[in-house]
Amino acid sequence: MENLLSPLDAAFHALADPTRRAVVSRLMRGPAPVKELAEPFDMGLPSFLKHLRVLEKDGLISSEKIGRVRTCRVNAEKLAGAETWLSEQRALWQARTDRLADYVETRMPMEPEDVG
Amino acid sequence: MENLLSPLDAAFHALADPTRRAVVSRLMRGPAPVKELAEPFDMGLPSFLKHLRVLEKDGLISSEKIGRVRTCRVNAEKLAGAETWLSEQRALWQARTDRLADYVETRMPMEPEDVG
Numbered sequence: 145m146e147n148l149l150s151p152l153d154a155a156f157h158a159l160a161d162p163t164r165r166a167v168v169s170r171l172m173r174g175p176a177p178v179k180e181l182a183e184p185f186d187m188g189l190p191s192f193l194k195h196l197r198v199l200e201k202d203g204l205i206s207s208e209k210i211g212r213v214r215t216c217r218v219n220a221e222k223l224a225g226a227e228t229w230l231s232e233q234r235a236l237w238q239a240r241t242d243r244l245a246d247y248v249e250t251r252m253p254m255e256p257e258d259v260g
Numbered sequence: 261m262e263n264l265l266s267p268l269d270a271a272f273h274a275l276a277d278p279t280r281r282a283v284v285s286r287l288m289r290g291p292a293p294v295k296e297l298a299e300p301f302d303m304g305l306p307s308f309l310k311h312l313r314v315l316e317k318d319g320l321i322s323s324e325k326i327g328r329v330r331t332c333r334v335n336a337e338k339l340a341g342a343e344t345w346l347s348e349q350r351a352l353w354q355a356r357t358d359r360l361a362d363y364v365e366t367r368m369p370m371e372p373e374d375v376g
Contacts, residue, residue, distance in 0.1 A: 153277060162268075169349060169352065172353045237288045
């Protein structure tokens with residue numbers, strides 16, 4: 145049931161919804177049956193199951209049915225890729241900020257009229 | 261042109277596409293005109309502009325037109341919220357892993373037959 149999106153596309157897509165983020169957060173504390181996962185949400189079970197299917201298709205969770213109980217668990221490593229991408233962007237931003245600061249500091253004592 | 265999504269919904273939605281992520285990455289190095297941003301992509305300008313509009317609507321970039329040139333810049337703080345959320349999830353996961361490890365370590369010397 146994997147989809148054709150890249151892992152990053154899929155992770156960000158899955159997380160672009162408050163219900164799905166709340167489910168991921170809950171599963172980060174440990175696996176849980178669907179019934180327990182659905183309980184906090186003020187929505188019908190079919191709507192809730194749609195969100196679970198998106199999470200499963202995007203690879204963020206897996207589920208297994210034993211007897212009559214389907215239990216979900218999170219695939220935490222899928223979130224790690226998204227976090228790594230974001231921290232790389234922050235590093236690019238930081239490098240730029242550092243360069244700007246160096247530039248200003250280098251020029252300021254010599255040519256104060258250029259800074260404004 | 262802000263949309264009605266929450267900041268986290270909007271950030272994750274905007275990042276769920278490789279072209280939009282590449283634009284964000286480029287802008288993390290500094291502002292750039294639309295024409296320069298579009299150059300690396302093998303797609304028509306109208307399709308590319310759609311991606312820019314999604315990024316702007318989701319609050320990840322801003323743009324300003326001076327004369328005939330529209331220049332884009334990234335709103336880096338919008339990505340910070342998404343990164344914070346992901347690092348909180350990692351902390352939940354880590355806490356759980358630590359609890360499991362403690363549990364196993366505490367029980368192992370006493371009741372080896374329970375571990376398997």
